[in-house]
Ligand SMILES: NC(=O)C1=CN([C@@H]2O[C@H](COP(=O)(O)OP(=O)(O)OC[C@H]3O[C@@H](n4cnc5c(N)ncnc54)[C@H](O)[C@@H]3O)[C@@H](O)[C@H]2O)C=CC1
Ligand SMILES: CC(=O)C(=O)O
């Protein structure tokens with residue numbers, strides 16, 4: 001690589017930290033001003049500029065421009081200011097980047113593949129990777145971005161957000177990742193009508209042509225990178241679960257919204273059980289918003305009951321009630337998804353319910369101790385609903401985890417106040433601690449960002465054949481002793497500031513489980529050491 005190229009290579013550059021000798025050796029001494037700054041000094045300059053940017057969106061646009069041009073500098077700065085950068089780089093601000101992508105598009109950091117040109121998938125992957133080895137492919141078709149819906153090619157920014165978290169949390173090497181925007185069109189009319197829209201101006205393609213395109217993408221990826229993990233993000237409800245079902249046993253793959261979210265909520269439930277003494281077999285979960293994430297969470301909680309606690313499958317499924325747009329999910333309803341059918345209740349099973357569209361009635365009849373919100377319906381957990389939860393259970397777990405913040409089913413503060421401090425709460429985006437009755441309640445962030453970096457890093461380090469049900473459970477159990485069960489007001493999930501330690505523990509447990517099940521494609525003797533050795537550092 002010539003000096004000029006090194007200077008402008010985002011993975012290799014050290015910018016103003018190149019020493020005088022390096023500048024001479026590389027032939028770039030004439031391309032930089034005289035000062036040699038330390039990496040920490042430059043990271044601090046980034047942080048100061050970040051502080052000066054006037055809005056969260058402006059902060060994100062600035063930080064991602066640093067990421068695109070100088071990876072080591074970006075991750076050094078993010079490492080120092082993790083808790084402050086997370087909501088900017090990732091949720092909730094990433095939603096604004098996506099919604100306003102047409103106005104602020106300032107350079108691309110992903111590969112784009114188009115359903116109009118399946119023959120060019122391989123070329124797009126190669127053009128992005130530039131001959132680098134790839135461990136991780138993160139892709140989206142952007143039909144279900146967070147809770148904000150279909151954003152077509154503008155959804156590309158969810159990939160940059162997810163990847164920044166991967167490296168900051170688990171230490172995945174940023175030069176060995178490949179973000180892929182799967183452009184199959186959009187059904188958002190305002191994008192189709194927008195002259196500045198950057199994606200394919202067509203309605204979403206579905207059916208066999210869509211499936212063939214996804215299959216071609218998987219094959220082109222595996223042909224180049226046979227051991228890479230494919231991470232699916234924010235695919236819409238019609239596609240997400242079927243894609244996962246098609247591939248999860250055959251290739252190394254994770255659907256973050258289904259599995260990552262499921263493991264995260266299970267981890268919160270394990271902590272709540274530990275603190276409250278709730279017995280696994282007594283867990284009753286009501287999922288409000290039974291789509292991709294909601295059914296994924298139900299599946300994960302049920303898997304734990306079956307595989308870790310020996311409950312029979314039927315009883316475990318009966319411990320979950322789903323509630324969707326039409327109300328309680330009941331077997332005689334039309335258009336239930338395959339995932340919903342497994343949990344559908346019998347018609348007339350709850351004779352005391354006069355209105356199956358009433359959440360309060362559903363709570364009173366089913367008496368759940370866990371309430372999950374993945375509906376995108378702001379304020380759906382009303383005071384009456386939350387009080388109904390607290391009237392049946394001493395310490396309910398309430399998880400209004402729809403993103404971004406303005407779509408959450410309730411705020412942590414309201415839930416704490418309405419339950420007189422008895423509920424455990426976790427929210428999808430960061431929540432400030434809540435003061436109530438002389439206790440400070442810390443609110444864990446119930447976001448899959450806590451789990452997907454560690455799960456996938458562990459699976460990649462183990463070169464696992466696929467991600468098994470036990471590997472996912474191992475991830476949830478790995479962080480259960482990071483919770484201080486004796487501290488009043490303690491959060492049920494560890495804090496984002498500890499994301500590196502969380503990810504290390506999760507990765508180690510997941511890789512160890514892969515080895516225990518014989519799923520590792522290469523021998524691995526010291527798993528903890530292998531995870532530590534694989535961690536990329538901006539110091540290297
Ligand atoms: N905190 C986290 O880590 C994660 C949070 N989420 C959030 O969960 C929400 C849902 O995401 P997905 O599951 O991907 O979307 P989805 O579209 O697959 O599911 C949403 C479900 O809510 C249902 N719904 C809509 N209106 C409703 C109403 N009034 N009452 C009851 N149900 C209603 C829909 O019919 C659908 O089944 C989003 O806000 C997303 O940001 C998703 C993944 C991870
Ligand atoms: C966090 C996430 O993956 C979502 O809200 O879709």
Ligand SMILES: [Mg+2]
Nearest residue numbers: 146233234257
């Ligand atoms: Mg998502």
